[in-house]
Amino acid sequence: MFFSKKSYTVSIPDRNIVLEAKSGTNLYKLLIDENLINPTLCNGAGQCGKCKMRYISPNIPKPVYKETLILAKVNIDAGYRLACQQVIKKNIEIDISEISSSAKFFNTENKSETKKDETENNNTVENNQNLTAENAKLHEKIDETVSINDFSPEQSYKSSFDIRKEEGPTDGILLIQQRSGIRYYCYSAAIDNIVSEGTHPYNEPLRDIIDNDMLPDFLYSELKIRDIERVMVLIDGNDSYGAETKMDMFRYLNFEIGTQQYEMIMPRGSKSYDIAHFFRLLNADKANQLIFSLDMLNRCHYATPKLFTDMHFPFLRNNNLVAVKPRGLNPITSFNDKLEPAATQNKEKDIDGITLTALLQFVKLMMKQGIINNKFQLKPRNELSKQNVPLGLSVRVYGQETPEGYYIYRDRFAEIVITQNELNELYQIRSYIRSVIDYTRECIGVVNGLIFYTTQTHDDLINLMFDLEFIPKEFANKVIYRPGEATVQAIKLFKEKDVPAFLHVHFNNIKRIDLLEDADFQKAAVSNFLEV
Ligand code: FES
Incomplete structure (x- = not known):
């Protein structure tokens, strides 16, 4: 015996529409399928708040978690919900005037259909302004709820979206x-x-x-x-x-x-990295923090409420810590004490690289085993045997008189080596970071903390930077790590009506320092830099 799903009605009185829907139908999808609304900004993901509708029927369902995040309490209490979060399980009566007037971002229909919708939307907006008796009641109810907030009745009737739209940012x-x-x-x-x-x-x-x-x-x-x-x-x-x-x-x-x-x-x-770099600058903290971008190290910044200092050092052999060693498609992600790969990104696939954090972990282990000294210099093989470095490890150091590298991993598909040049690059980056910290403290101002940016996330990176003394220990608990994309900064721009004015306030006075030319930086660098 077959059971067909029960059907319910969805009534939209102000548009004289009654729809039929199977039990379990998503309301947002139904309204889209019936061409009553256009797809919204998040297209039903419960993130944009654009599908806000109001229940007219009694027994309004409890708000779901996403609705409590997006809708103001006053709106929830007044029967507003997100259509995309509603599953039809009974006959309902709704008002969709707010969705149809705001959901107009993504066009999936042809243009003539869209025009019709726009005309309808305009009518709906007008209808909205002539409050129906139903709305007038609602109006009173909301007015009661928000009177403590000193909203005028007119403001209180408007959706939170409309209010924000007038006051500040727009989509x-x-x-x-x-x-x-x-x-x-x-x-x-x-x-x-x-x-x-x-x-x-x-x-x-x-x-x-x-x-x-x-x-x-x-x-x-x-x-x-x-x-x-x-x-x-x-x-x-x-x-x-x-x-x-x-x-x-x-x-x-x-x-x-x-x-x-x-x-x-x-x-x-x-260059495109200037764009990414510029975006990261927008997030610069002005609380006397020193800011490094780990994938563009030759510029760093120190910001106070009065001055934005832009330091430039065009000398690093590799100005990108993230790129010291190519990552590969299936990199090694950690090592055991015998300097053998302990984990890879995908154990089913062939190893072909090493992650940045695994590389730093490897350098730390090399130092612990005595294979490199504290200036990241590989020791010659004959010295390693005197130091009781296990034979298996010391034979992986190649280059007799002038050691050049260490085999990290070798099989028929991949040969992964860390060369002395790469170790020198790491050491130079370490010395540079320390020199900038010393110089800033001595010549510019107090350093309350450090901010490190990267475009990708590298787990445990900062701990390893402490272990390898890229960062002085005294900054433990004073480091902020900001990996990832520029989304946060993108939001900041949209909050501003006047972008140049915002950027002007943000950067106000700018002082540029060429560290290569600066005698004080050179002094700070002498104690940190490796002569190679
Ligand atoms: S469609 Fe974006 S929140 Fe419902």
Whole structure:
């Protein structure tokens, strides 16, 4: 015997619509399927708050966790829920006027259908302003709830999204050119967060899209985004587009196409890493912290509320700690005391590299076994045998008179060696970090803490940097490690109505120091640097 699922009705009285839905149907999906709303910013993931609707029927379901995070309590109490979190299990009566007026980001329909929706939306907005008797009751109820907050009745009726929209940030998208394609972040003002992000593998560079006046088209046709209020584009500063240079840090251009606001921010420099670097600077703490970017070490920064010091040292053999040794597709992730691989990323596959943290762990073990000295210099083989270094380990040191490397791993697919040159690079980076710390303390100001950025996450990296004395022990508990992408900084930009003014306050006075030319830095470096 077959049972078919029970059906329920979903009534939308102000639009004279009654839908039928099988038990268990997701309300957001039903409204999309019925072309009553457009897909929203997070497309049903419960993150953007754009599918907010109101129950008119009694017995409103309890809010789910995501709803308590996104919706204001006053709205939850008034019967608002997220359509994407609603599963239909009974007959319901709802008001969707707020979704249909705000959910207009991703266009999946053809343009004529969309136009119809827009007209409907406008009508709905107008209808909204003429409060129905039902709404008037609701109005009173909300008014009671929020009167302690001194909201006017008019404010209290508006959704939290509308209120924020008038006061501050608007929804937007940030586009960044990367090697793999165009990176994008969609910002929702309703929840003040990035609700979707990704990389579009578009084969035309962002710059060409702009040059050919194709940016609105690109958003519409490729990213399926329309009607977004603010578009920020971060590209390198090769061409100025007639933009103004600000603070010798970046160029900025602001223009409008239709109702959309476009902003182009072009950091100084011409390479993609300058863009990533610029973004990380936005997160610079102003509490007398010294800031290093581990994948772009030749610039570091010290910020106080009054002065932003930009230090430059174009001398490091490798200015990227993360790239001292290539990582491989299936790297070794840790070693045992016998300097043999103890774990790999995927034990089913062939080993072909080593992670940064495993590399530092390996160097620490080499030092413990006496294979390298405290300046990361490989000892000659004959010395190792005198030191009782196990034969198995000492024979892996190659180069007789002038030792050049150590075999980390060797099989028929891979030969992984750490060379003396790589050890020198690591030691030079260590000396550099220590020298900058000493110099800053002696010549610029007190260092309350250190911030290390990387574009990728490396577990246990900071502990190993302490163990190998890249960081002086006295900074234990004063180090902040910030791995990952620029999402946090992207949010910061969207919170600002006036980006140049924000950046101006952020960087205010800038002092640039060429460390290579600075006699005081040279003095600080003498005690830390290795003469190689
Ligand atoms: S669609 Fe429901 S929160 Fe985004």
